[in-house]
Amino acid sequence: MEAIRHPGPTPDAPEQGDTALVARVTEGDTGALRELYDRHAAWLQARLMRRCNDPEVVADVLQDTFVALWKDATSYRGDGEVAGWLWGIAFRRMVSRLRKRKDVVLLSVWEGPARAQLDRTLVPAAEDQALLGVEYGDLAGALRRLSPEFRAVVQAVVLDGLTTREAGRLLGVRENTVKTRLHRAKAQLRGSLAEAALEDWR
Amino acid sequence: MTTPHTTWHADDDLLAAYVAGELDPIGGASVEQHLTRCAECRVRIRPLVDVPALDRTWLAIRDTVQSPVLPLPIRVARRLGLPEPTSVLLAATASLRTAWLASAVVALAFAVLAAAWSSDGVIAPFLLVAPLIPVLGVAAAYGPHEDPLESLVVTAPYGRTRLILLRTLAVLASALPVAVPLGFLLPGPVWLAVAWLGPALALVPVLLALASFVGPRAAGATVAIGWSAVVLGSLRPLPATWPVEATQQVVYLGLAALAGVVLYVRTRHDRQIGAVL
Amino acid sequence: MNAIDLQGVTKSYGRTRALAGVDLSFDRGVTGLLGPNGAGKTTLLRIVATSIGADSGTVRLLGRDPHGTHGDVTAIRRELGYLPQELGYPSDMTAFGFVEYVAVLKEWNDRTRRLAEVRRVLDLVGLGDLATRKVSKLSGGQKRRVGLAQSLLGDPRVLVLDEPTTGLDPAQRADLRRTLSVVAGRCAVLLSTHQTEDVAALCERVVVLAGGRVRFDGAVSEMIRTAEGQVWLADDPGHDAVVSWRTGTGRHHVVGGMPPPGAVPAEPTLEDAYLLMLGADARTASARAAPA
Numbered sequence: 001m002e003a004i005r006h007p008g009p010t011p012d013a014p015e016q017g018d019t020a021l022v023a024r025v026t027e028g029d030t031g032a033l034r035e036l037y038d039r040h041a042a043w044l045q046a047r048l049m050r051r052c053n054d055p056e057v058v059a060d061v062l063q064d065t066f067v068a069l070w071k072d073a074t075s076y077r078g079d080g081e082v083a084g085w086l087w088g089i090a091f092r093r094m095v096s097r098l099r100k101r102k103d104v105v106l107l108s109v110w111e112g113p114a115r116a117q118l119d120r121t122l123v124p125a126a127e128d129q130a131l132l133g134v135e136y137g138d139l140a141g142a143l144r145r146l147s148p149e150f151r152a153v154v155q156a157v158v159l160d161g162l163t164t165r166e167a168g169r170l171l172g173v174r175e176n177t178v179k180t181r182l183h184r185a186k187a188q189l190r191g192s193l194a195e196a197a198l199e200d201w202r
Numbered sequence: 203m204t205t206p207h208t209t210w211h212a213d214d215d216l217l218a219a220y221v222a223g224e225l226d227p228i229g230g231a232s233v234e235q236h237l238t239r240c241a242e243c244r245v246r247i248r249p250l251v252d253v254p255a256l257d258r259t260w261l262a263i264r265d266t267v268q269s270p271v272l273p274l275p276i277r278v279a280r281r282l283g284l285p286e287p288t289s290v291l292l293a294a295t296a297s298l299r300t301a302w303l304a305s306a307v308v309a310l311a312f313a314v315l316a317a318a319w320s321s322d323g324v325i326a327p328f329l330l331v332a333p334l335i336p337v338l339g340v341a342a343a344y345g346p347h348e349d350p351l352e353s354l355v356v357t358a359p360y361g362r363t364r365l366i367l368l369r370t371l372a373v374l375a376s377a378l379p380v381a382v383p384l385g386f387l388l389p390g391p392v393w394l395a396v397a398w399l400g401p402a403l404a405l406v407p408v409l410l411a412l413a414s415f416v417g418p419r420a421a422g423a424t425v426a427i428g429w430s431a432v433v434l435g436s437l438r439p440l441p442a443t444w445p446v447e448a449t450q451q452v453v454y455l456g457l458a459a460l461a462g463v464v465l466y467v468r469t470r471h472d473r474q475i476g477a478v479l
Numbered sequence: 480m481n482a483i484d485l486q487g488v489t490k491s492y493g494r495t496r497a498l499a500g501v502d503l504s505f506d507r508g509v510t511g512l513l514g515p516n517g518a519g520k521t522t523l524l525r526i527v528a529t530s531i532g533a534d535s536g537t538v539r540l541l542g543r544d545p546h547g548t549h550g551d552v553t554a555i556r557r558e559l560g561y562l563p564q565e566l567g568y569p570s571d572m573t574a575f576g577f578v579e580y581v582a583v584l585k586e587w588n589d590r591t592r593r594l595a596e597v598r599r600v601l602d603l604v605g606l607g608d609l610a611t612r613k614v615s616k617l618s619g620g621q622k623r624r625v626g627l628a629q630s631l632l633g634d635p636r637v638l639v640l641d642e643p644t645t646g647l648d649p650a651q652r653a654d655l656r657r658t659l660s661v662v663a664g665r666c667a668v669l670l671s672t673h674q675t676e677d678v679a680a681l682c683e684r685v686v687v688l689a690g691g692r693v694r695f696d697g698a699v700s701e702m703i704r705t706a707e708g709q710v711w712l713a714d715d716p717g718h719d720a721v722v723s724w725r726t727g728t729g730r731h732h733v734v735g736g737m738p739p740p741g742a743v744p745a746e747p748t749l750e751d752a753y754l755l756m757l758g759a760d761a762r763t764a765s766a767r768a769a770p771a
Contacts, residue, residue: 018241028613029609030267030268030608031607033267034260034264037263038248039241040244041260042248042250042251042253043244043251045251046250046251047234049223053223055255062256063263063266066263067266067267070267083239083244084238087238109227110227143227265594268575268597268610268611269594270572270573270575270576286590287587287588287593290579290580290583291580294569294572294580296569349567350565350567351569353530353563354561354566357556358556358581358585359556359584359585360584360585
């Protein structure tokens, strides 16, 4: 039996911005949720897999994230990109899920892949290398010199967008400790970074 | 604020390496930060991830999102073994929602407080309210036969009578954990905590029988007024526990039986094709 | 054995005789029920939908007697889809939630199959993406389509639709026609409407009810033929016409009576035949609900 399709109440413009889609989700439009899923689920999954390589946990977190988006779409204030907001939801859900599962841990993104040195080593094109250098300067060296605790704080707060208090809970330390470590880490890295890139980070 | 790298995009090789976990930490962090800002690269990473897993997750999301959320009391019942289709049927009942049950708790709590704080332990408020909670709950659980809302229920295989009886049982069951614990806090003999069950289990069939004549709303009001008259009328002349003493309980039992007979007779003589209630 | 068989069916409400002896049989295909308000259309549909019982006469649905055993009536209801004239929705229910609720009432106990079936019927009526909206927030036509969706659950063998086109715009009515034409292959569809154009477009067969009795029962083309030679276009209204009106072109469409001078015969429509059949009463009873 042929399904009869009607255009939704808002005609599907080819590039409806993410913000408009979220607004439609608040009105109960599952088509908009599907579109947001199509746009964001893939990169969210990839990024989550770098934090925890258990595909089942990642799938559950992804599901929770979009169900949460459906229920709380009104809490999106329109400040900042939808992508960043979604990562905030996803990562916090992952953290709380991992707290319950003793057998799965949050991976550190600072450990380079052991494999990469052995078989397939990716050498970015010279152009890319130069541009990466513009973004982050000689960060690799500076980060290597940081202690693991400092690196963990940088990952949680700077890369993943947790508040200092949430990072404290995740890492099992007091909030003040997080702030101190972050401050010291940034001070140590400051010498190696372009100012613009640092401002980008916060 | 504008950043110098807005014209830079990750090429497919870089993205593939990122997905495969083969990038060094800085490269990985760089790609990640870029993806939060660049819709185009987010599209380009799509075919590089585990697409069947993404599709499976979408189906699970869709099911969760389309199917309505069950109210808390029903979710609890489900954990205790309530069959899944039954939970969908009960979820549509207003008197099984958290708000309703919460109001019942509040009303009973006030009744208990009134008994605890008064100098002579007046239990009338409790005896008045406790049996009416299931009665009013059942009256609110369905509409009259001619209600536009009910027209589909009448013509469905499940059966309207069966649905109403299901809801009645559910309302009664939900009233117990609310009223009995609070009843134990009453001053006076311990059996008071469950004594209200006698009138409750009688008034509900009376309500149903009456509702088959005048509809649930009018029947609910009548029963509520009648019971109030019994409790308040016996307040002055008779002891406080009179409404629930043994003799009265037997009378209630008789009433319940009578109501059952009325319902049975009505069902036999009804031309409404099984929708007497 | 016909899907629907009615013989000598009567029904009264107090002193009002809604049906005064109706003999009708329906099988697969779409039949339109036409008639002025109070003609007994809704009563007839409610009897076929087993919502109420007939006072006297024989009713057989899919070979069973709805006034018989509980088992008989339940067996009928398993193959029945019904869209009542007025449908109420519990407040704050979504379209999906409502159709799912009805699906459980129709004994779809397996959750996975039930959700798939609910999606199927909602897609059929074009409400796929709006399914998660609260029904109270939908337009009148969308609400009607939710009602239509639930009637299609489980591919019923008898489909009773009471005024399904109310609140639908022409595009949606065309969609309904498409849906019904597919369904009609294995289903006896009985629908009532005020719009003769719907009957002309949707139905092969038409039954005209008035005053609780059947005035006509036959093919749509047959009914149109009854108006042959009695419809004209003229410059002035005939003075003993059954009904006439001024068309957009300035000429008068005259039905019945003697042709006024200078009249040109016009191709009769179903509406003309309907008006002729029922006389001027049909006109006042909002038979021409749609603007010309």
